[in-house]
Amino acid sequence: MATNTQSEFPAAAAAFAPAEGEPQKTIAGRSPWYLAWRRLRRNYVALSFLALFILIVACCLCAPLYSRYVADTGPNDGNLSGTITENGKKIPVVSTGHVNANGTFKVGGIPVGPQLFAAGGKYFLGADTQGRDIAVRLLYGGLTSLLIGIGSAVICTLVALILSLLAAYYGGSMDWVISRFYDIIWAFPVLLLAIALGTALALNGLHAGPINIEAGSLWIPTLIISYVLIPYIGRPLRGQLLSLREKEFVEAGVAQGASPVRIMFVEMLPNVASTVLVFFTLIIANNILTEAALSFLGAGVQPPHASWGNLIADGEKLIVSDPWFALAPGIALVLTVLSLNVFGDGLRDALDPRSTVKLEH
């Protein structure tokens, strides 16, 4: 009484055959997203690094709390004239020095090193040349770096996505213009362009038509980094979307009279969603590194605002007397970027284990 199928594939038949007395179970399909989630769930390494990233973000978000309750000082509050009590002794936050009449001198200007808990929570990682608390600046700087990194990644991805969708859907001259636009930005040495824009806009801000951004605003490095990295995502996306355009389901949509917006966002976009997601994760890492490089060179976040990049630059000047000043933001940077890279890898493996789409470098 077995059907042909059953005899050919006994195991499958056994799996699908209803148990005695039970109604036939419906077969539920699993969406690719669910399958991806299951794969990701099993990738403990990726998940633990995601947790690390979330931990870092959480610490930075606690910056105002740390500043108020533990360190009792703001990130930009100088304290050159002040003193602290270290293990009961009162010492200046930044050492005093002076020049004697006979040509000798006492070296000054050296800030206190990492106190850990010796000063009651103040100057945990030491002070900088203005007497500011490095630990507080580290946390606020992290907030700034993460904000700029994530913000610019969002803007960059959105813009690249929309432009590539338009280029792929309309083709022809729209594609030509957008491709040339990508080419021009791509032809620029990325770092040079970013430094040039950063320096030029740091002077007077951006006042073009309706846009009015002050010179010290964080929008400036954010917009610059988003702008210079648009082709980074845009080009590979455009390639993928172009091949999608030729597929039958898109043709079908066009034949049905669907509007361009519907085709772009409902038909084409979901098919590149996993690529976009992976790119997005990886580009946050890239942007954080770019912002650090820009701020290190003085073309990104301007003093006195802290960012991990300009903290490293400040720390370099004090590397002999307080190596932790430069090491702390550097290690924070490496850990943040590493966790994003590892998680991004895991995400890519989960979404498409045989994925061959690579981020153009």
Add this chain to the structure above:
Amino acid sequence: MSRRSALRTAVLLVLAAALAVTVAACGSSKSKSSGTTSTTSAGGQKSFANFRVTWDAPDYLDPGLSYTVAGWQIMWNVYEGLLGYKHAAGAEGATLIPYLAEKLPTITNGGKTYKFKLRPNLKYSSGKAVKASDFACTIERDFKMDSPGVGFFGNIVGVGGSNGFATTKKGHIKGIVTDDSAGTITINFTQPESDYQNILATQFAAFVPCGTKASDQSTKGIGKDAATGPYMITAYTPSRSFTIVRNPHYNGQIPDIPAGNPDKLTGQIITDQTAAMETVLQGHSDYDFIPIPNDRLQNIQSQHSDQLKIYTSANTYYYFLNTRTPPFDKLQVRQAVNYAIDRNTALPKIFGGLARPAQNILPPTYPQYEKLSPYSYNLTKAKQLVSASGDKGTKVTVWADSTPPSSDLGQYLAGQLSKIGFNANVKTLSHQVYFTTIGNQSTKAQVGFTDWYQDYPSPIDWFDVLFNGNRITQTHNNNVGNSDFPEVNNLIEKLKKEPISPSVNKQWAHVDELLVQKYAAAAPYANRTSTDFFSPQMDLSCYINHVLYQFDFSTICMK
């Protein structure tokens, strides 16, 4: 390839790399050799063969154009003018002595006519004879090149006015009369001023032969052809290196300039403070011109204190307060700033301890200096003044230069202004454009960093240039604070014309007091001290630091 062979290859490569590194490291020890030992020549001088120096980048090595200490410190032993300074340390170094001229000038006509006679048989390093008409050519060349120093010569007859040489650049400057056969030079000024001899001692008035092109000749051999001092510049690659050797045609033609100890100077130009210091520490150089970074000072002082010299040149660091932009148009606010900065404890820290607190505009090296200390560090009083002025909460932008320590100084001020009730932020600019930006009226810079190093030892170079309301300009304004108080202006104009005397000196000191105490025209806070760092081979008992030109390389000797 198989796993094993891959690993084997990798190990071999690593070994090869390690070998290469070791070979290179052994090769490097060769460079730790010092210059040759010194010998005593006739006259008891200790001459030696090669003085290796690490220098900052001069702007030019052309006497008509250079306006930096890095340039002048090299050139004052190369290009000479009618007058110059004694090669001595301390106040004695401010004494003017005749260089190419036989004696100090004869001054007639109520201080408006200066007459010089050249020494006989003077030669340039090319062998060419020095002529009296070369002086006129030199000054005219400065104007033709739009030299930064032309402002010094504005009072010579025939320069100013719509038909003057400064505008037309044609013909000759009427006020300079020279006679080559007699070797005389007569200069006529439109009005008397007490700093003309100092001006004639600047590098802008150092002789170059007639016919020298009116453009930057730093790399075109001017140092080799037009040197009148004991040394000449035989090679110069901008931002990289220079070479200086003895001038073969010098023959002691200026008796009061020492013949110089080093036979040769090999200079490398390095702008990074740490890298410059390392050249001396690693034995590649005998002298580091650039200040040692604060962070390394401790080590250098404890381990190499006998190789380190500190000196305080005539400079003042101050915050300018723009009297034309609110809130600094109010005296109370300007006073508040002066009470809000901690000159004695906090500000010297930014210099690594290498600064002396100051409340005067003039540095202490001047005979016209009388110490002022009307302001103490008092945040409460500052806050009261700000509240009383009604400007509490105003947005204030503090301007700073990006080169250290200016950026830190700007951030400090912004922090203090925030503490006394302002909404302060900092704007940092590249050094290349900083002074032209704050010196431009359209920037409306309210307050910020500035400093002044003397051009020559005269109070005119300070008060007239920096605080005379009559000399305010639209662009390139050195009176950045737009200080314009009639009482002060009139006093400056009067004192400018009078020759130096104790009573005139006291009146200059009074100008200082008016500006600082009565009008709070600026907020001076420090005189900066700098470092000279030498290799262990150098004998520092011969070290001379000149009041204007700082370390004198001609007098240093080797052990």
Add this chain to the structure above:
Amino acid sequence: MAAFVVRRTIGAILVMFVVSFITYLIFVKIPGGDPAQRIAGKLATPQNIEDIRQKLGLDKPFYVQYWDMMKQLFSGSLISYSSQLNVWDQIKLGIPATFSLCIGAAIIWLFFGILVGVIAAITAGRWSDRLITVLALVGISMPVFFLGIVMRYLLAEKTSVFPDSGYVALTKDPAQWLYHLILPWFCLSVLFIGFYGRVLRSNILDAINEDYVRTARAKGLAPRRVMMKHILRNSLIPIVTLFGLDFAAVLGGGAILTETVFQLHGVGQYAADSIQSLDLPPIMGVTIFATFFIVVFNTLVDFLYAYLDPRIRST
């Protein structure tokens, strides 16, 4: 093929001009960047400033100035505003350091990247693979300048294993040249070794599953031959093209950070200094220099692809 070459070359030249014009626009309207005031010096009169402005042609409309500047650039007579030095001379002075740094680092990262990628792929899943993956990930997460600062401090200042910064010309002292470049080479290549290692590893692992490899094995070819002749060759093609683009990017200014940290005074450092000084002529010079390399290598890579894959020639 010829039409493709011509089309691409014209496109490349156009791109260079557009890039230079955009660079010019970024800096031309910056207040405080008035070069005439800058050159005129502390005690200049308004007359001086006007004279200088006329001498430099700064009173002409901006597109005329742009064209003049481009002419001067290509004839080698472009003068910097801040230092009054010839821009090409300064770039030429910086080329030995930049080329030494970039070419040396490129050889190192290509070699070690391939080595590491092959080892990781061959020993996939074992401890050596995991170790390499971890190191590679750390390598690409490391900011170049931070690595440089740490290396410089630990190995060149605190201990004198390596010399502290500076570049020694190859012609002057080959041993010193090598000695001074080891740290910069290491810092610059770490990022790329990590990246290339991972890309090659995944390419090889993908290739191993391809049909043609199965065929080769089925034919009875020795594993080594299969690897060298089929797998590596195919896996290396994307590496070579990536390398072309990366090398161009590094030459064109990606080395700025390494040069600045180690004070090598190459073209990259000259670019960074000029930008910070808002000095337009050197910025234009360096941008053209950098863009030239990027465009040349991009075009070469396109040619290579077109040669290998005829389908692309019609674009």
